[in-house]
Amino acid sequence: MATHSENQYFVPHGSIYPSILSAGLLSMAAGFVFSVATDRGGDSLAYLEGPGKWMMYFGLAVVLFMMFKWLGTVVTESVTGKYKNWEDKSFRWGMIVFIASEVAFFAAFFGALFYMRVLSVPDLAGFDPNFTPYKDFLGTWPSQGPGGVVLGETFEPNPAFKPMHWMGLPLINTVLLLTSGATITWAHWGLIKNNRKQLIIGMALTVALGIAFLICQGLEYHHAYTEMGLTLGSGAYGATFFMLTGFHGFHVTIGTLMLIVILLRCMKGHFTPEHHFGFEGVAWYWHFVDVVWLGLFIFVYML
Amino acid sequence: MSTTTVAHHEEHSDHPTGIMRWLTTTNHKDIGTMYLTFSLVMFLVGGAMVLGIRAELFQPGLQLMNPDFYNQLIGVHALIMIFAALMPAATGFANWMIPLQIGAPDMALPRLNNWGFWLLPPSAILLTLPFTLALFGIGDGAIATGWTFYPPLSVQGGIGVDFAIFAVHLLGVSSVMGSINIIVTLFNMRAPGMTLMKMPMFAWGWLITAFLLVATIPVLAGAVTMLLTDRHFGTHFFDAAGGGDPIMFQHLFWFFGHPEVYILLLPVWGFIPQILQTFSRKPMYGYKAQVYSLWAIGALAVVVWAHHFFTAGMPVPALLYFMYSTMAISLPLAVLFFCWIKTMWKGSMSFETPMLFAVGWIILFGIGGLTGLVLADVAADAQYHNSYFVVAHFHYTLFAGGIMGIMAGVYYWLPKMTGHMYNEKLGKLHFWLTAISFNVTFIPQFFVGLAGMPRRIPDYALQFAEFNMISTIGAFILGFSQLLFVYNIIMCAKGGQKATDKVWEGAEGLEWTLSSPPPYHSFNEQPVIK
Ligand code: HEM
Ligand SMILES: [Cu+2]
Numbered sequence: 037m038a039t040h041s042e043n044q045y046f047v048p049h050g051s052i053y054p055s056i057l058s059a060g061l062l063s064m065a066a067g068f069v070f071s072v073a074t075d076r077g078g079d080s081l082a083y084l085e086g087p088g089k090w091m092m093y094f095g096l097a098v099v100l101f102m103m104f105k106w107l108g109t110v111v112t113e114s115v116t117g118k119y120k121n122w123e124d125k126s127f128r129w130g131m132i133v134f135i136a137s138e139v140a141f142f143a144a145f146f147g148a149l150f151y152m153r154v155l156s157v158p159d160l161a162g163f164d165p166n167f168t169p170y171k172d173f174l175g176t177w178p179s180q181g182p183g184g185v186v187l188g189e190t191f192e193p194n195p196a197f198k199p200m201h202w203m204g205l206p207l208i209n210t211v212l213l214l215t216s217g218a219t220i221t222w223a224h225w226g227l228i229k230n231n232r233k234q235l236i237i238g239m240a241l242t243v244a245l246g247i248a249f250l251i252c253q254g255l256e257y258h259h260a261y262t263e264m265g266l267t268l269g270s271g272a273y274g275a276t277f278f279m280l281t282g283f284h285g286f287h288v289t290i291g292t293l294m295l296i297v298i299l300l301r302c303m304k305g306h307f308t309p310e311h312h313f314g315f316e317g318v319a320w321y322w323h324f325v326d327v328v329w330l331g332l333f334i335f336v337y338m339l
Numbered sequence: 340m341s342t343t344t345v346a347h348h349e350e351h352s353d354h355p356t357g358i359m360r361w362l363t364t365t366n367h368k369d370i371g372t373m374y375l376t377f378s379l380v381m382f383l384v385g386g387a388m389v390l391g392i393r394a395e396l397f398q399p400g401l402q403l404m405n406p407d408f409y410n411q412l413i414g415v416h417a418l419i420m421i422f423a424a425l426m427p428a429a430t431g432f433a434n435w436m437i438p439l440q441i442g443a444p445d446m447a448l449p450r451l452n453n454w455g456f457w458l459l460p461p462s463a464i465l466l467t468l469p470f471t472l473a474l475f476g477i478g479d480g481a482i483a484t485g486w487t488f489y490p491p492l493s494v495q496g497g498i499g500v501d502f503a504i505f506a507v508h509l510l511g512v513s514s515v516m517g518s519i520n521i522i523v524t525l526f527n528m529r530a531p532g533m534t535l536m537k538m539p540m541f542a543w544g545w546l547i548t549a550f551l552l553v554a555t556i557p558v559l560a561g562a563v564t565m566l567l568t569d570r571h572f573g574t575h576f577f578d579a580a581g582g583g584d585p586i587m588f589q590h591l592f593w594f595f596g597h598p599e600v601y602i603l604l605l606p607v608w609g610f611i612p613q614i615l616q617t618f619s620r621k622p623m624y625g626y627k628a629q630v631y632s633l634w635a636i637g638a639l640a641v642v643v644w645a646h647h648f649f650t651a652g653m654p655v656p657a658l659l660y661f662m663y664s665t666m667a668i669s670l671p672l673a674v675l676f677f678c679w680i681k682t683m684w685k686g687s688m689s690f691e692t693p694m695l696f697a698v699g700w701i702i703l704f705g706i707g708g709l710t711g712l713v714l715a716d717v718a719a720d721a722q723y724h725n726s727y728f729v730v731a732h733f734h735y736t737l738f739a740g741g742i743m744g745i746m747a748g749v750y751y752w753l754p755k756m757t758g759h760m761y762n763e764k765l766g767k768l769h770f771w772l773t774a775i776s777f778n779v780t781f782i783p784q785f786f787v788g789l790a791g792m793p794r795r796i797p798d799y800a801l802q803f804a805e806f807n808m809i810s811t812i813g814a815f816i817l818g819f820s821q822l823l824f825v826y827n828i829i830m831c832a833k834g835g836q837k838a839t840d841k842v843w844e845g846a847e848g849l850e851w852t853l854s855s856p857p858p859y860h861s862f863n864e865q866p867v868i869k
Contacts, residue, residue: 044863045444045528050354050363054454058509062461065505066468069498072571077478077498084477106450122527126447129523137515137553144561144591148576156584181575181582187495191580269573272582279568 046118053106060098067091107297114314115306124313131317135324138287142328145283149276149335153177157272180271196265199273202337205256209249210333213288216245217326220295220319227302230309239299242322246292253285280336287325294318354859362457365449366859367434372756373456374431375749378424379825381463382742385419386818388412393780393814396807399799409797410483411499415466417486418503421603422510423463425737428745429606430455430517433545435756436610437521439850439857440539442530442866447523451516458513465506469499485795487592488562490577490585494569501570504563511556518549518556530849532868536630539848540623543630544609547637551602554641555595562591586651593644601640603737605633607744608675611697613848614751615679618694619686620845625678632671632678639668649717650724658717665715672708676701691843692766696747699774700739707735710785725795728788731781738777746773746824753831754838758856761831765823772820779813 070088073081113119119127160182161175173182180193200206223238225231257278260266268278298318301307307315354360361373392412395403404412434452438445446452469481482503484493493500525546529538538546565576566588575581577588616623623629645653645661653661679701688694710732714720723729746769754760783806788794792803799807838855853861 047445047449047860048365050360050365051450051453052359052363054450055362055457057454058457058461061458061509062464065461065465065509066502069501069505072501073478073498075571076496076500081477081498126523126527129526130448130451130519133519133522133553134515137519137557140554141557141561144558144565147558147591147594148561148565148587151587151590152576152582152584156579156587157582159584160579160582179582181578181580184580186578186580187491191575191578267573268568269575269581271575271580275565275568275574275576275581275583279565279574 046113046120046123048109048113048118051106051109053102053109057099057102057106060095060102063091063095064099065095067093067095111301111306111314119311119313124311127313127317131320135320138324142280142283142331145276145280146331146335149280152179152272152276157181178273180273191269191271193271194265194267197270197273198264198266200256200260200264200266200277200337202333205252205259206333206337209252209256210329212245212249212252213326213329216242216249217323219245220322223302224315224319227307227312227315228309232302232305235302235307236299239295239302243292243295243299246288246295246322249288250285250292253281253288277336280332284325284328284332287328291318291322291325294321363453365445365453367438367446367449367452368756368857368859370446370452370456371431371433371435374427374434374459377456377459377463378428378431378745379828381419381423381427383821383825384463384467385416385424386821388416388419390815390818392416393811395797396799397811398808399801399804401798404797406797407483408480410485410795411470411481413795414482414485414503415470418466418482418506419463420737421486421599422507423459423466425603425741425745426510426514427459429545429548429603430514432541432606432610432745432748432752433517433521436752436850437524437542437545438528439853439861440542440848441525441528441533442849442862442868443524443528444860444862444865446520447528448520452520455513455516455520458509458516462506462509462513465502465509469497469502472498487596488566488588489592490566490569490588493566494577501567504567507563508560511560514552514556518552521545521549522553530862530865530868536627537868539609540612540626540629541606541609543633544605544607547633548602548605551598551605551637551640555598555602558591559595562588562595565591586648589648589651590644593647594641596647597644598640600733600736601636603741604744605637607700607741607748608633610748610751611700611744612679612682614693614697614747615682616847617751617843617845618691618697619683619688621682621686622847623678624681624684625674628674629678632674635671636668639664639671643668646715646720649720662715662717666712669708669712676705676708691750692761692763692770693747693751695767695770696743696750699770700743700747703735703739703743703774703777707732707737707740710735722791723788725793726788727784727792727794730794731784731788734781734784738781743773743777746770749824749828751843752850753828754842755850755853755855755857757832758838758854759831759833759835760838761827761835765827769820769823769827772823773817776813776816776820780810780817781813783807783810783813 067088067090070084071092073084073088157177157179158175160170161173163170165171169184170182178199180197183191183193219238219241223235223242226234226238266277267274295318298315301314354366355363361369364370389412391404392409395409434446466481469478472478473480478498480497481499483496483499488503525538525542565574568574569576569578575583577583577585612623612629643661643665645657646665649658649661710728714723714729714732750761750766787803787806790803792799840854841851842855849866
């Protein structure tokens with residue numbers, strides 16, 4: 037609870053950024069829907085595709101610009117000493133709850149993976165052979181499903197399909213991320229000891245490891261699509277593989293961008309040994325991304 | 340106690356006026372007002388849609404609309420009422436009252452708070468835009484799957500489904516941001532001396548609501564994302580040909596959906612006891628028991644989801660587990676009912692409008708809970724599932740338990756928020772019209788449901804004609820009675836008899852120590868609770 041000596045909580049000025057940001061999101065969402073309208077709306081909507089894309093990109097630009105301005109304001113407020121311990125505590129709680137909500141988001145996709153692997157795929161193979169269209173389906177994992185006609189579209193499993201093995205790139209990626217967890221902690225120690233050199237080297241290493249991870253993941257995806265017949269459309273395995281690793285990779289991308297910002301702020305000397313929530317919040321996020329990867333490595337790649 | 344040394348606020352009192360005030364505000368009262376106003380507007384929009392539905396059902400046969408449009412109205416009505424009317428109303432109260440009740444200068448993260456609100460209008464646009472687009476020949480209208488998005492229908496559907504998916508995404512972000520803010524505020528902004536177990540019950544209700552939101556809304560976001568990729572990017576999450584399963588969607592959806600019904604009600608369970616205690620002029624009965632019950636319900640809420648699709652096929656042990664765990668929720672719920680009644684017991688009660696709504700609420704919500712128990716019975720549910728019995732059940736919980744609870748809160752706090760008393764006579768009239776026409780609307784739906792009338796179908800067998808006619812008449816009275824409510828609120832905001840600081844003789848709590856209306860910035864100096 038707040039200590040009473042600093043009972044003047046900082047309530048910021050009104051800000052236009054959140055509402056414009058929301059308008060940008062609206063434009064992005066509606067633009068996306070228009071850009072893919074032919075998928076389920078028929079060819080007569082093809083003329084919407086071009087304008088839809090522009091709407092989407094425009095919205096994205098607005099969103100990015102507003103986030104830049106908004107976070108910029110936060111940084112300014114931070115370096116001008118607006119945030120004391122009381123505000124700091126709010127940010128900490130806020131970040132913890134936010135990460136909890138991210139955990140729940142990934143839980144949905146892990147849940148889908150377990151459900152398909154343990155329930156729906158074996159079930160499809162387990163019907164009475166006299167009454168099933170999936171007679172020859174074995175129901176083993178990894179699976180692309182039995183194939184068949186659904187919603188008027190025929191789906192045929194790709195005979196060239198291979199699942200991703202955990203050795204090789206995924207293992208390298210595990211090492212990269214785990215190491216980056218160590219380097220960011222080392223950087224944090226540097227920050228606490230007021231050792232700027234250690235801080236900046238640690239952060240730079242972390243950023244480099246994050247980028248290396250993303251490059252490896254890019255190679256992995258390329259390999260999957262071009263040589264292994266493993267795509268988003270490869271049935272249960274492909275869907276869970278790409279959605280889980282894809283959302284994780286997206287989080288690594290965001291995390292790396294945040295790390296870069298923090299690195300720049302470290303170089304500018306924004307953080308003090310006592311007061312550096314910005315650093316810690318990003319570090320927490322990075323650890324979270326790390327832990328999710330371990331889950332992926334075990335459940336998607338290894339088992 | 341309401342020392343207003345505004346100098347510490349960066350925004351001083353020179354905040355912008357006009358539209359810019361509302362677009363940019365970081366003030367919890369302004370944001371609360373926006374949430375409540377938005378909620379009221381969307382309540383009327385969603386209500387207008389359902390009057391279309393009831394008009395179609397006035398007689399058997401198809402009179403006014405084609406079945407597809409009928410289903411669009413059903414789906415958008417539900418999404419609007421749940422996400423754009425009920426949830427924002429509860430969040431609006433949270434914004435207005437939580438800082439006042441716990442002696443905080445504002446919400447903990449004011450800019451985030453503003454964003455939480457401003458995500459709502461875009462979502463409402465996304466939900467309703469497809470209707471307008473269809474008028475211009477673009478697409479075939481809004482989402483027609485009901486609010487539950489079940490595949491394969493939702494994979495086949497037109498662009499209305501995509502719009503609804505993104506609406507749900509934005510609403511979800513809004514809810515998570517709101518929840519973060521409320522959790523942080525409750526943990527970090529309480530006045531010195533206010534321990535958790537001294538928090539007002541409304542704060543407790545919202546704390547658990549916020550936890551539920553953080554745990555379940557992202558799962559819904561994940562589920563509709565899978566729908567989106569199934570629709571456009573060739574995944575097979577809900578498609579047996581690829582090893583997926585449409586029933587998996589039901590699991591994911593109801594993992595969110597069941598907790599959602601408590602998300603809608605827990606804030607109400609928070610302030611109803613406060614209203615009961617005010618108008619019974621005696622302390623709340625069983626504060627601790629209520630807090631523990633709220634926790635128990637919050638915990639059970641996330642482990643009972645499959646009772647919504649017993650008939651979809653499940654192993655018998657799973658049926659039994661979900662049946663018994665669902666029924667177990669009625670135990671803590673019964674504790675709450677007991678505490679509510681005991682709070683009134685031998686009190687010196689008076690029946691101003693908020694109290695009328697609160698007492699009526701207990702009875703009608705009680706019916707909702709009891710009929711839920713019937714549905715939780717696996718054997719019985721095979722008959723009742725997807726029938727009008729379910730529709731009646733959840734309207735007793737969501738209209739009576741949710742909306743009428745919110746109305747009790749509106750009448751209770753309106754004088755505090757506006758500084759004026761509302762028109763008591765009109766308020767009472769509104770209550771009686773609402774309570775009676777609500778029952779006229781929904782009791783017949785229990786009967787037709789028991790007799791086998793299915794939901795989400797615009798036509799029905801002749802034997803259901805009389806009951807449907809009665810139900811439609813009730814619905815129109817119910818709908819138009821709400822205009823009294825709107826009128827009363829507008830008149831109260833404009834003027835009327837000055838409200839005192841305490842407003843109600845028996846009112847207890849920090850919000851009643853401030854002036855009515857409270858100053859723009861309250862509790863810059865936190866009060867100390869003993
Ligand atoms: C002890 C309390 C309750 C029990 C045992 C219970 C049980 C059930 C069951 C078993 C169903 C599924 C019926 C079917 O589709 O066949 C159901 C539906 C529903 N219940 Fe409840 N319920 C309870 C309280 C509530 C509350 C408090 C709310 C809302 C605030 C609520 C809202 C709903 C809704 C919205 C549906 C229908 C969802 C849909 O299919 O669209 N229920 N309830
Ligand atoms: Cu339920």
